[in-house]
Amino acid sequence: MNDTISVCRVDGKITIDGQDIYDPTLDVVQLRARVGMVFQKPNPFPKSIYENVAYGPRIHGLAKSKSELDEIVTASLEKAGLWKEVKDRLNDTGTGLSGGQQQRLCIARAIAVSPDVILMDEPCSALDPIATAKVEELIDELRTNFCIIIVTHSMQQAARVSQRTAFFHLGDLIEEGETSQIFTAPKDEKTKAYITGRFG
Amino acid sequence: MNEHIVKSYEDELAQLDRKIAHMGGLVENIVGSAFDALELRDPGLAEQAIASDKTVDAMQHEIEQQIIAMIARRQPMADDLRQIMGALRISGELERIGDLGKNIAKRALTIAGETYPRPLMSGLRRMLDLALRQLKDVLDAYADRNTELAIKVRGADALIDATYNSVFRELLTYMMEDPRNISLCTHLLFGAKNIERIGDHATNIAEAIYYLVKGETVMEDRPKGDRTSSTLITR
Numbered sequence: 551m552n553d554t555i556s557v558c559r560v561d562g563k564i565t566i567d568g569q570d571i572y573d574p575t576l577d578v579v580q581l582r583a584r585v586g587m588v589f590q591k592p593n594p595f596p597k598s599i600y601e602n603v604a605y606g607p608r609i610h611g612l613a614k615s616k617s618e619l620d621e622i623v624t625a626s627l628e629k630a631g632l633w634k635e636v637k638d639r640l641n642d643t644g645t646g647l648s649g650g651q652q653q654r655l656c657i658a659r660a661i662a663v664s665p666d667v668i669l670m671d672e673p674c675s676a677l678d679p680i681a682t683a684k685v686e687e688l689i690d691e692l693r694t695n696f697c698i699i700i701v702t703h704s705m706q707q708a709a710r711v712s713q714r715t716a717f718f719h720l721g722d723l724i725e726e727g728e729t730s731q732i733f734t735a736p737k738d739e740k741t742k743a744y745i746t747g748r749f750g
Numbered sequence: 751m752n753e754h755i756v757k758s759y760e761d762e763l764a765q766l767d768r769k770i771a772h773m774g775g776l777v778e779n780i781v782g783s784a785f786d787a788l789e790l791r792d793p794g795l796a797e798q799a800i801a802s803d804k805t806v807d808a809m810q811h812e813i814e815q816q817i818i819a820m821i822a823r824r825q826p827m828a829d830d831l832r833q834i835m836g837a838l839r840i841s842g843e844l845e846r847i848g849d850l851g852k853n854i855a856k857r858a859l860t861i862a863g864e865t866y867p868r869p870l871m872s873g874l875r876r877m878l879d880l881a882l883r884q885l886k887d888v889l890d891a892y893a894d895r896n897t898e899l900a901i902k903v904r905g906a907d908a909l910i911d912a913t914y915n916s917v918f919r920e921l922l923t924y925m926m927e928d929p930r931n932i933s934l935c936t937h938l939l940f941g942a943k944n945i946e947r948i949g950d951h952a953t954n955i956a957e958a959i960y961y962l963v964k965g966e967t968v969m970e971d972r973p974k975g976d977r978t979s980s981t982l983i984t985r
């Protein structure tokens with residue numbers, strides 16, 4: 551998409567396992583299979599619950615048969631903690647679920663292609679506290695198999711959910727470290743001021 | 751650092767500091783007047799000190815309740831978190847010092863009618879003045895967030911311990927010289943132990959201040975000079 555905008559400029563470098571993701575020789579489709587994305591507002595496709603999860607594996611050719619695809623869909627929904635709630639209505643439309651369920655469906659969709667990294671942009675900001683807790687619990691379970699990066703504005707969520715925390719301000723990385731150290735004894739004054747609510 | 755964007759949060763933290771300072775002042779009074787009561791054989795002063803300790807207990811409870819509420823409501827982070835936890839520790843230490851002062855006052859009531867040998871009292875008075883100095887310094891260190899002063903207090907406890915060692919030996923000798931001294935000397939011994947403990951609590955407060963400011967624990971071993979648990983005089 552960035553290639554179609556002539557004035558688009560990218561600075562710095564992001565690498566996954568040493569590979570620069572903006573390297574022009576990199577296969578973007580492969581990259582998208584390695585990096586999953588969950589958005590702030592749950593955005594299930596206007597398809598059935600089954601099709602939401604099956605879409606990615608199908609286009610990446612990850613299943614050789616319908617039954618393999620079924621297995622992937624089931625496993626993803628189970629890992630996302632949604633299986634029990636939807637197993638009897640896989641053909642219902644994804645948009646008919648509650649907000650929290652929709653978000654878990656989006657997580658199931660992301661993990662269905664077995665990415666290495668899952669990016670989550672404020673995954674719980676549109677959810678009520680109980681749905682939030684369920685997603686946080688899910689993140690805790692998923693972290694054994696996936697590297698998860700979350701953007702959040704909630705200090706408490708960052709403190710609860712993560713092992714390492716990085717603080718960015720106006721595009722600069724200010725401080726990065728072990729979560730308990732960042733929240734009990736941050737090294738940088740800006741970090742301290744931000745997390746204690748002395749500037750925002 | 752700037753003030754909190756939410757002013758009421760800033761006010762609550764300032765209020766916590768004021769309560770600790772107030773509690774500290776009360777405790778200094780109790781310890782000072784309890785020992786005066788002992789030295790001057792003044793039961794009235796002793797009763798006052800004992801009664802004041804109730805206020806100290808109530809203050810500790812109030813501080814604790816405020817801290818619990820702040821943790822629930824504010825989810826404090828970083829320096830705020832360390833300040834609040836520090837205040838919790840320090841109010842606990844101050845409450846103990848208040849109790850020790852009250853205990854000295856109670857003994858003052860008990861032995862008010864006895865004659866005290868001067869040398870014994872002067873040893874105890876020296877200990878008490880050192881302990882009161884430690885308490886004052888550590889309360890100043892808290893108010894100013896002064897870690898240098900806190901470390902100094904931590905190191906100075908050795909002098910109280912050394913004085914306690916010699917008071918201990920003196921009291922033992924007295925008791926051995928004449929069994930009629932035993933009652934009085936035992937009370938004075940407990941009094942001396944109480945003062946030594948006050949010194950220890952002051953160093954605990956100093957360590958809490960260090961952690962509050964720096965976010966790390968003081969690592970070097972605290973100089974420990976109390977030798978009384980291995981002191982035996984058998985003549």
